[in-house]
Amino acid sequence: MDMEKNKTSLMKVFMNYSVPLLFMVICLIGVYASKLNAVYILNEISVRLSRNLFMVLALIIPVIAGMGLNFAIVIGAMAGQIGLITVKIFDIGGFPGFLMAVLFATPFALLFGYGTGLILNKTKGKEMITSLMLGYFANGLYQLVFLTFMGTIIPVDNPEIILSGGVGLKNALDLKLIQYAVDNLFRPNIMGVKVPVVTLLLVAALCFVIKFLVKTKLGQDFRALGQDINIAEVSGIKTDRIRLIAITISTVLAAWGQVIFLQNIGTLNTYNSHEQVGMFAIAALLVGGASVTKATISEAIVGTLLFHTLFIVSPFAGKNLFGDAQIGEYFRSFIAYGVIAVSLVLHAWQKYMNARNREKLE
Amino acid sequence: MEENYVLKLKNVSKEYFGNKVLKEVNLNVKAGEIHALVGENGAGKSTLMNILFGMPVIHNTGGYTGEIIFEGKKAEIMTPNNALALGIGMVHQEFMLLPGFTITENIKLNREITKQNAISRILGDSLKSLDIEAMRKDSQAALKKLGMNIDDWVPIAGLPVGYMQFVEIAREIDKKNIKLLVFDEPTAVLAESEAEKLLDTMRNLSANGIAILFITHRLDEVLAVADSITIMRDGEQVSEMKRKDATLAKIAQIMVGRKIERVVHEARKYENNGEIVMSIRNLSVDMPGEIVKSIDMEIRKGEILGIGGLAGQGKIGIANGIMGLYKAYGEVYIGNTRLELNNPRKAIESGLAFVSEYRRGVGLLLDTSIEMNIVISSMQIQNRFLKGLFGLKMISLKDDRKIREWAMKMIKDLDIRCTGPDQLARRLSGGNQQKVCIARALTLEPEILFVSEPTRGIDIGAKKLVLDLLVKLNKELGMTIVMTSSELGELRSISDRIAIVYDGKLEGILAPTDSDVDFGLMMAGEYRSKEVV
Numbered sequence: 001m002d003m004e005k006n007k008t009s010l011m012k013v014f015m016n017y018s019v020p021l022l023f024m025v026i027c028l029i030g031v032y033a034s035k036l037n038a039v040y041i042l043n044e045i046s047v048r049l050s051r052n053l054f055m056v057l058a059l060i061i062p063v064i065a066g067m068g069l070n071f072a073i074v075i076g077a078m079a080g081q082i083g084l085i086t087v088k089i090f091d092i093g094g095f096p097g098f099l100m101a102v103l104f105a106t107p108f109a110l111l112f113g114y115g116t117g118l119i120l121n122k123t124k125g126k127e128m129i130t131s132l133m134l135g136y137f138a139n140g141l142y143q144l145v146f147l148t149f150m151g152t153i154i155p156v157d158n159p160e161i162i163l164s165g166g167v168g169l170k171n172a173l174d175l176k177l178i179q180y181a182v183d184n185l186f187r188p189n190i191m192g193v194k195v196p197v198v199t200l201l202l203v204a205a206l207c208f209v210i211k212f213l214v215k216t217k218l219g220q221d222f223r224a225l226g227q228d229i230n231i232a233e234v235s236g237i238k239t240d241r242i243r244l245i246a247i248t249i250s251t252v253l254a255a256w257g258q259v260i261f262l263q264n265i266g267t268l269n270t271y272n273s274h275e276q277v278g279m280f281a282i283a284a285l286l287v288g289g290a291s292v293t294k295a296t297i298s299e300a301i302v303g304t305l306l307f308h309t310l311f312i313v314s315p316f317a318g319k320n321l322f323g324d325a326q327i328g329e330y331f332r333s334f335i336a337y338g339v340i341a342v343s344l345v346l347h348a349w350q351k352y353m354n355a356r357n358r359e360k361l362e
Numbered sequence: 363m364e365e366n367y368v369l370k371l372k373n374v375s376k377e378y379f380g381n382k383v384l385k386e387v388n389l390n391v392k393a394g395e396i397h398a399l400v401g402e403n404g405a406g407k408s409t410l411m412n413i414l415f416g417m418p419v420i421h422n423t424g425g426y427t428g429e430i431i432f433e434g435k436k437a438e439i440m441t442p443n444n445a446l447a448l449g450i451g452m453v454h455q456e457f458m459l460l461p462g463f464t465i466t467e468n469i470k471l472n473r474e475i476t477k478q479n480a481i482s483r484i485l486g487d488s489l490k491s492l493d494i495e496a497m498r499k500d501s502q503a504a505l506k507k508l509g510m511n512i513d514d515w516v517p518i519a520g521l522p523v524g525y526m527q528f529v530e531i532a533r534e535i536d537k538k539n540i541k542l543l544v545f546d547e548p549t550a551v552l553a554e555s556e557a558e559k560l561l562d563t564m565r566n567l568s569a570n571g572i573a574i575l576f577i578t579h580r581l582d583e584v585l586a587v588a589d590s591i592t593i594m595r596d597g598e599q600v601s602e603m604k605r606k607d608a609t610l611a612k613i614a615q616i617m618v619g620r621k622i623e624r625v626v627h628e629a630r631k632y633e634n635n636g637e638i639v640m641s642i643r644n645l646s647v648d649m650p651g652e653i654v655k656s657i658d659m660e661i662r663k664g665e666i667l668g669i670g671g672l673a674g675q676g677k678i679g680i681a682n683g684i685m686g687l688y689k690a691y692g693e694v695y696i697g698n699t700r701l702e703l704n705n706p707r708k709a710i711e712s713g714l715a716f717v718s719e720y721r722r723g724v725g726l727l728l729d730t731s732i733e734m735n736i737v738i739s740s741m742q743i744q745n746r747f748l749k750g751l752f753g754l755k756m757i758s759l760k761d762d763r764k765i766r767e768w769a770m771k772m773i774k775d776l777d778i779r780c781t782g783p784d785q786l787a788r789r790l791s792g793g794n795q796q797k798v799c800i801a802r803a804l805t806l807e808p809e810i811l812f813v814s815e816p817t818r819g820i821d822i823g824a825k826k827l828v829l830d831l832l833v834k835l836n837k838e839l840g841m842t843i844v845m846t847s848s849e850l851g852e853l854r855s856i857s858d859r860i861a862i863v864y865d866g867k868l869e870g871i872l873a874p875t876d877s878d879v880d881f882g883l884m885m886a887g888e889y890r891s892k893e894v895v
Binding site for chain 2: 212213215216217218220221223224227228231232234235236237
């Protein structure tokens with residue numbers, strides 16, 4: 001009897017961590033096949049963790065509040081880019097430039113987050129598809145503003161960033177002026193690995209903020225909503241307001257995350273940089289073992305680590321195994337979208353099974 | 363008369379869109395007493411409670427008239443929060459508990475004890491930290507008061523149902539100013555021993571000065587704990603009595619007693635003759651909230667069989683089970699052929715048709731036209747109202763002309779009030795929606811028509827029309843009709859025989875002319891015990 005129990009609980013642990021475990025195995029195989037040296041991989045990991053983790057963490061609060069995976073962080077990323085574009089126009093460089101970008105981005109993010117929240121409150125239960133579509137819709141508006149308003153309604157006369165016709169932003173903006181503004185503040189070389197300490201500290205700070213938030217009254221309300229919005233409502237929790245707060249926080253964090261991301265990259269692909277942000281951040285979170293209804297900080301960290309390790313090694317592994325780096329490239333796209341699809345299907349299936357079990361119980 | 367009343371309702375009336383659901387109800391609850399409120403479904407108990415709790419549904423529909431006097435003062439209860447502030451608590455019938463939260467977190471839901479921290483001083487109260495220790499202490503105290511010995515930091519999910527009920531109660535008594543506690547059918551989901559314990563707890567609470575309003579349909583429990591009893595029927599308070607004056611039979615009679623109008627025809631005696639068109643053997647149905655436990659029944663050709671009983675006892679489950687909408691076990695024979703259960707298509711093909719109690723969900727395609735609603739089942743199952751594309755049978759299209767013709771006929775025959783056959787079903791009134799549902803069932807040309815709650819949610823005038831229609835179908839077409847209804851009055855007005863279901867089992871079959879006492883006792887599950895005495 002006890003043996004049986006042990007067995008099932010071991011199975012349970014295995015089931016609970018099946019996704020990260022699977023990816024760990026794939027990563028190890030990839031690392032081995034890529035034949036890269038450890039220092040190179042560690043360097044890449046430290047860079048990627050510091051620049052991507054912030055965005056992944058931005059997803060956690062909406063999940064806790066029962067709103068699912070917030071595909072609309074794309075909109076937050078756009079706010080971040082607005083901040084960066086402003087900094088570029090005013091030509092403010094270095095760490096002050098970074099701070100100014102964050103400062104300019106925040107009011108836009110607050111506004112966008114609030115708007116997203118209002119719409120999601122009208123589409124309860126379908127938050128994920130709505131936020132995904134909202135992202136696409138916002139992309140259209142973004143293009144409208146930066147492709148046709150720049151140089152016409154918004155008077156900007158700077159040949160370095162405006163297209164040669166005088167209207168619209170260029171495809172790629174050089175952000176050299178604030179590149180590594182945070183990363184290089186303090187970047188000691190530890191056994192060949194250059195660690196962007198300040199950026200990682202920012203990420204760590206966010207982790208603590210989220211941890212703190214969850215333990216407050218507001219966090220308790222988030223969790224209550226995540227469990228059952230009707231009961232939360234009956235208990236007198238102002239559910240619509242709490243949902244607005246959750247999505248606004250997420251959007252603002254996404255804006256900041258995008259600024260951190262691009263200060264590392266150093267180039268803004270005006271019309272593309274934000275596009276894949278949502279998908280990749282969500283895929284990373286899911287790889288860590290999170291689901292549509294449950295996400296923790298450690299899942300975000302583990303997920304980002306595994307997902308990006310895969311990113312680092314897969315082109316090399318592809319080249320070594322198949323003689324073509326492109327195959328590795330395909331593989332990682334496949335992983336990114338595949339993991340989202342599988343996770344959503346699993347979620348739907350679980351929901352279905354739960355409903356069925358409940359029916360049986362009754 | 364100057365007794366210490368905690369709650370007095372004076373002449374409370376409520377209308378929903380001109381439909382009077384409460385008529386000048388008075389209710390007086392003394393401090394520290396257990397006051398039972400009994401009545402059939404639809405008697406107005408829940409509307410009364412909604413008023414007491416300031417539920418939005420009341421104030422969105424024009425409010426109520428009359429006075430609520432709480433502790434001697436006139437109270438305006440506009441929102442649930444007002445009610446809470448006054449000290450009125452409710453133990454819900456369905457548990458309002460979050461499964462993933464611990465017992466403490468549930469007890470303190472949205473009433474968490476918080477303490478300041480550096481950040482909340484700047485950014486406001488919602489960022490205060492939770493004082494888990496203080497919360498746990500309070501919860502433990504509340505649980506102790508109920509005699510519960512259980513770790514307060516385990517999640518609700520996985521607790522036995524009985525425990526959940528007690529957590530609900532603990533939450534209410536943890537509210538420090540609680541003066542009146544409403545129990546809404548608290549024992550409905552409990553096992554007998556748990557129910558015993560609950561009743562003990564209620565006695566305890568009332569001994570501590572908390573008044574209890576006990577809504578139930580288990581009359582034996584009323585007699586066991588109540589100090590006084592208010593009986594409601596059809597939105598009116600029909601009786602108030604002390605326990606010493608009450609007997610089971612008396613309550614039962616007052617609860618269901620009303621003048622019975624046999625609207626149409628005399629009850630026909632089918633007791634020993636009449637061909638049996640359907641026999642049901644050991645039918646069990648897993649319908650959540652309406653479980654059927656092994657029922658045997660016969661349906662005779664050409665009769666109107668009523669199925670009655672209180673909500674949640676399983677009467678609804680019978681038709682749903684036979685029609686394959688919920689998992690069913692057992693045997694159902696139509697004539698001599700056995701019906702394949704759990705297969706709605708087979709059920710319809712075998713000459714059964716069903717008008718669901720869940721009109722707006724199962725019954726209608728709300729955003730589809732009336733005519734499509736009428737023919738859709740027949741189209742899908744009997745391949746009628748179809749025509750081939752250029753005469754090709756393989757590709758069938760809907761036959762708009764035939765559909766329109768038939769829909770016009772049904773609209774005329776059933777007197778469906780609409781702007782035309784292409785009006786959306788959503789736009790119709792409840793009574794006309796019901797007629798569309800019946801029209802669809804008729805289109806299937808069934809041998810046996812199952813109708814569930816045909817008059818639920820439709821106004822009084824339309825109710826009569828629907829009932830008349832059923833009688834007409836029965837008389838003129840000889841259709842066998844099985845009508846399930848919570849309204850005993852309507853069952854007694856048109857049925858030939860009435861089967862009463864209690865606790866998922868057939869309690870008995872009565873003639874519509876049998877006495878109120880018998881009906882009352884059967885619905886309360888006390889009929890057999892009476893016979894023993």
